[in-house]
Amino acid sequence: MPARQAILPAVPHALYERHRYSAAIRSGDLLFVSGQVGSREDGTPEPDYEAQVRLAFDNLxxxxxxxxxxFADVVDVTSxxxxxxxxxxxxxxxxxxxxxxxPYPAWTxxxxxxxxxFDAEIKVVARIPDGA
Structure with missing residues (x-):
């Protein structure tokens, strides 16, 4: 079984440290992304719903x-x-x-x-391209 590798974005928001979780885990050629929310860098929610959803997708x-x-590598979405x-x-x-x-990814x-x-959260599984 491949070793787990934690993945963090270039500018991680405060929620990862505060709640002690990885933004994503790579295992072999799969990427399991923790639920992403419309969080500003300080961990606070964006108050406007549409802007919060856009920010959640940006964080993702x-x-x-x-x-x-x-996003082309995403195979499964849970919102x-x-x-x-x-x-x-x-x-x-x-x-x-x-x-x-x-073709769209599977979605629940x-x-x-x-x-x-927060008002929305997006969790995905992606297949990591060869060479990434």
Missing amino acids: AAVLAAAGCT FHTHPASQFETFLAVREGVLGAP AVGVTWLAG
Whole structure:
């Protein structure tokens, strides 16, 4: 079994240290990315929902880049939403601009009651390209 390797973005936000977790773990040619939220560098939530979702995708892109990946390498997405009925269309609009053309990754959306002050969280699994 391959050894686990922690991956952190070039500019990690404070949540990783505060809550003691890795942004992602590389195991062989797979990258398991922890849930990314719309956190500013100091760990506080972006208050505007659409901006928070954009920032979550930006944070996710930074973690993917640190492992030599892009959104094209993502094979599975799980998103968590505190108020899915009122947030889902906005989330989908932001997501559409990020994920690009088909084939789309597998995706599961889950409604939750608490995300530590955030309104959305995005967790992915990606396949790391050869040579990355």
